[in-house]
Amino acid sequence: MTQLDGELSPPFEIAEPAAWRGPIIFNSPHSGSVYPNEFLKASRIDLTALRRSEDSFMDELIGGLSERGFPVVRVNFPRSYVDVNREPYELDPRMFSGRLPSFANTRSMRVAGGLGTIPRVVGDGQEIYRERLRVDDALARIEALYKPYHRALRRLINKAHQAFGTVVVVDCHSMPSIGVSRDEPRRPDVVIGDRYGTSCAPLLPDMVEETMSRLGYSVGRNKPYAGGFITEHYGNPASGLHTIQLELNRAIYMDERRRERSARFAQVVADFAALAEALAAVPLGDLGPFQAAAE
Numbered sequence: 001m002t003q004l005d006g007e008l009s010p011p012f013e014i015a016e017p018a019a020w021r022g023p024i025i026f027n028s029p030h031s032g033s034v035y036p037n038e039f040l041k042a043s044r045i046d047l048t049a050l051r052r053s054e055d056s057f058m059d060e061l062i063g064g065l066s067e068r069g070f071p072v073v074r075v076n077f078p079r080s081y082v083d084v085n086r087e088p089y090e091l092d093p094r095m096f097s098g099r100l101p102s103f104a105n106t107r108s109m110r111v112a113g114g115l116g117t118i119p120r121v122v123g124d125g126q127e128i129y130r131e132r133l134r135v136d137d138a139l140a141r142i143e144a145l146y147k148p149y150h151r152a153l154r155r156l157i158n159k160a161h162q163a164f165g166t167v168v169v170v171d172c173h174s175m176p177s178i179g180v181s182r183d184e185p186r187r188p189d190v191v192i193g194d195r196y197g198t199s200c201a202p203l204l205p206d207m208v209e210e211t212m213s214r215l216g217y218s219v220g221r222n223k224p225y226a227g228g229f230i231t232e233h234y235g236n237p238a239s240g241l242h243t244i245q246l247e248l249n250r251a252i253y254m255d256e257r258r259r260e261r262s263a264r265f266a267q268v269v270a271d272f273a274a275l276a277e278a279l280a281a282v283p284l285g286d287l288g289p290f291q292a293a294a295e
Contacts, residue, residue: 021069199235
């Protein structure tokens, strides 16, 4: 993996403040834009098409929050290369030459849609690869990129949990302004995902919705995005571990066709800062951990 070590160094970054404002961690797993050369050579589509899967500029929108006392995590490799918002081994057998390990999840809905840990397609459904990948190459990506990222995120979560007794991970994403299906209604400015109330205390999505609505955004919940692996895996409200996913409509802050920041970009940065402050103001005692009720 020396080639990856050179091109993707570092594969992810954590900007941790000297003094934390509260146990709020902002995470951008899908804004990575460093494409390894061997990946580009193996792709049947060009870089412009590959980049349609990026949550473009989301890492920049939240990047300044570390200076305000909130740790920020950003992934530098693209989700079309390795998607850290999946189980570690959601893999499509049709993509690979060789036998996948027996523990691979080959039957998930995400694998069926071509969007596993090593994606088969980009966001608009275009096939990525010219030919099948070697299983060993796919597993090497997971070992070199996916697992170190999750180990680092877990350490950061544990650090906050031990210091404050609770932690909130805000998993930040962006979505195309128009869905694939023409039957889909107009997408709101922000979609809050809490796995239908299972990944965090209810007061957190309520606080996000109230804050973003006050700032002039239209807000939806859990449709079309309820939260992926990160939201589900790290959320355990009964233990004081809360995760909430935010999907920001790209038309709000960028020109989607040209992939350029729009005039409103600076305002969205300021609004994320206001949201961070609102979350930090939530009393820690309201976030658990909670004792289970007696039978």
